[in-house]
Amino acid sequence: MSLxxxxxxxxxxxxxxxxxxxxxxxxxxxxxxxxxxAVIDALVSFYTECNANVHxxxxxxxxxxxxxYEHARDTVxxxxxxxxxxxxxWTSGTTEAINIVAxxxxxxxxxxxxxxxxxxxxxxxxxxxxQACLRSGAELHIAPIYDNGELDLNAFATLVNEKTRFVSLPxxxxxxxxxxxxxxxxxxxxxxxxLVLIDGAQGIAxxxxxxxxxxxxxxxxxxxxxxxxxGIGVLWGRQxxxxxxxxxxxxxxxxxxxxxxxxxxxxxxxxxxxxxPNIAGAIGMAAAINWFMQLDVNAVQxxxxxxxxxxxxxxxxxxxxxxxxxxxxxxxVLSFVLDGSHPADVGFILDRQGIAIRTGDHCAQPLMxxxxxxxxxxxxxxxxxxxxxxxxxxxxxxxxxxxxx
Amino acid sequence: xxxxxSEEIIDDLAFFDDWEQRYQYIIDLxxxxxxxxxxxxxxDRLVRGCQSSVWLKSQIQGEHLHFEVESDAIIVNGLLAxxxxxxQDKTAKNILAFDxxxxxQALDLERHxxxxxxNGLRAIVAKxxxxxxxxx
Ligand SMILES: Cc1ncc(COP(=O)(O)O)c(C=O)c1O
Numbered sequence: 001m002s003l004x005x006x007x008x009x010x011x012x013x014x015x016x017x018x019x020x021x022x023x024x025x026x027x028x029x030x031x032x033x034x035x036x037x038a039v040i041d042a043l044v045s046f047y048t049e050c051n052a053n054v055h056x057x058x059x060x061x062x063x064x065x066x067x068x069y070e071h072a073r074d075t076v077x078x079x080x081x082x083x084x085x086x087x088x089x090w091t092s093g094t095t096e097a098i099n100i101v102a103x104x105x106x107x108x109x110x111x112x113x114x115x116x117x118x119x120x121x122x123x124x125x126x127x128x129x130x131q132a133c134l135r136s137g138a139e140l141h142i143a144p145i146y147d148n149g150e151l152d153l154n155a156f157a158t159l160v161n162e163k164t165r166f167v168s169l170p171x172x173x174x175x176x177x178x179x180x181x182x183x184x185x186x187x188x189x190x191x192x193x194x195l196v197l198i199d200g201a202q203g204i205a206x207x208x209x210x211x212x213x214x215x216x217x218x219x220x221x222x223x224x225x226x227x228x229x230x231g232i233g234v235l236w237g238r239q240x241x242x243x244x245x246x247x248x249x250x251x252x253x254x255x256x257x258x259x260x261x262x263x264x265x266x267x268x269x270x271x272x273x274x275x276x277p278n279i280a281g282a283i284g285m286a287a288a289i290n291w292f293m294q295l296d297v298n299a300v301q302x303x304x305x306x307x308x309x310x311x312x313x314x315x316x317x318x319x320x321x322x323x324x325x326x327x328x329x330x331x332x333v334l335s336f337v338l339d340g341s342h343p344a345d346v347g348f349i350l351d352r353q354g355i356a357i358r359t360g361d362h363c364a365q366p367l368m369x370x371x372x373x374x375x376x377x378x379x380x381x382x383x384x385x386x387x388x389x390x391x392x393x394x395x396x397x398x399x400x401x402x403x404x405x
Numbered sequence: 406x407x408x409x410x411s412e413e414i415i416d417d418l419a420f421f422d423d424w425e426q427r428y429q430y431i432i433d434l435x436x437x438x439x440x441x442x443x444x445x446x447x448x449d450r451l452v453r454g455c456q457s458s459v460w461l462k463s464q465i466q467g468e469h470l471h472f473e474v475e476s477d478a479i480i481v482n483g484l485l486a487x488x489x490x491x492x493q494d495k496t497a498k499n500i501l502a503f504d505x506x507x508x509x510q511a512l513d514l515e516r517h518x519x520x521x522x523x524n525g526l527r528a529i530v531a532k533x534x535x536x537x538x539x540x541x
Pocket of ligand 1: 122174
């Protein structure tokens with residue numbers, strides 16, 4: 001079965017927008033994806049039909065809201081192949097999910113321990129660990145990449161050792177599009193007894209994430225990069241770890257018993273979910289996952305490969321353009337610079353032509369320094385983008401190049 | 406080359422009827438903005454935007470405020486030239502009286518000075534106005 005792109009696009013109302021009289025070409029999907037009608041409908045339905053707070057049900061509405069909300073947890077658990085629904089912790093996004101883990105580790109790490117991240121981290125998976133190490137006295141180690149943006153596996157292998165307590169790395173690089181061999185890397189880290197977190201912010205929307213198969217201990221992702229709402233995300237973790245994980249925020253919902261002197265914590269998943277959760281967000285995220293799961297994953301992946309292939313071919317043929325990140329396994333992202341032009345200028349002129357890309361450091365300042373660029377222009381593709389839109393990017397780039405020359 | 410005045414710029418830009426000409430004009434203005442000395446581009450003069458950065462050096466010359474500005478992005482440099490047309494070598498009183506938002510609206514460029522754009526321009530305007538307030 002192949003992808004009916006016109007039908008797929010028709011489900012995203014925003015894609016028919018115009019910008020300055022030109023059709024919107026949305027190529028900023030690594031920042032956030034657009035939302036299909038099914039997700040918008042789920043949010044509207046929740047607020048119009050059954051808005052109530054959850055888990056406090058003295059009335060029918062609260063029961064219904066709780067059912068939808070907890071059912072959303074089942075949807076996520078099923079989507080990523082969690083062993084148990086309790087392993088799915090709602091967070092505000094990837095950033096909070098990583099913070100829960102890094103904060104908990106900071107309380108367990110001690111001087112002499114090592115934490116390993118990579119040179120391609122988003123700040124969300126770098127600053128968190130840097131701070132955890134500063135607080136605990138552990139050492140932060142950085143696994144290097146090659147100039148093409150691929151992780152140096154030999155260097156990684158020598159950096160994991162018996163002192164390595166934690167390894168945290170991205171499934172897919174948001175700045176370069178590199179797909180990491182997470183299964184192999186996880187196996188290397190587990191072999192020395194380290195815990196492993198995969199930052200799945202960019203990995204999740206490309207389908208077929210199976211946390212059992214990866215073998216990691218934690219997997220973090222955001223709803224808004226998976227066609228769902230902003231402000232909701234997931235920390236998946238192994239039950240045995242989460243059960244005793246240091247609590248993150250304290251307050252309502254997460255307690256068992258409270259006196260003036262002390263409190264005891266509730267059980268999973270609530271012990272890591274203080275306060276009223278993002279109920280509508282969770283329901284919207286589940287709607288996004290249900291929507292995504294009814295697509296033919298093979299057709300989706302073939303289409304995504306066609307997009308990045310066409311973009312790469314046209315970029316290679318474009319005189320004066322340098323691709324930043326040439327890993328052999330890449331998805332969704334074309335990062336580049338036009339020689340002699342600042343990425344921000346390229347972004348301005350593309351914007352004026354209705355083409356939405358991102359420019360700058362992509363929340364990865366050390367990576368930009370490593371690659372020797374002040375930033376890049378980044379076109380990032382999602383399943384609803386067309387090959388025509390890839391062509392539109394390059395004709396807009398031609399114009400940018402001639403105007404900036 | 407001396408930079409045009411803010412009135413001249415409004416006239417010039419009104420003359421163009423498509424965005425390409427307007428942007429080309431701004432790019433050319435950006436190219437003609439005098440470059441700062443490298444040793445003046447210090448960290449304390451830097452306003453880092455998330456897409457581009459701007460340096461601002463200011464001097465008080467009698468009644469007047471004199472600025473040197475530069476961005477790493479050429480279009481931002483052009484927009485800075487527009488800002489300089491309004492503020493360069495003016496008195497603190499003139500600077501504070503100038504309606505910068507109205508000016509960018511008249512130029513149909515208000516989206517570039519909006520607080521949501523990470524180009525550092527809004528921060529530069531705020532810095533200049535703050536300086537003028539301290540002077541007056
Ligand atoms: C690789 C990666 N990690 C983490 C994040 C942070 O995600 P969020 O801002 O949704 O918490 C992002 C978002 O850009 C990302 O691309």
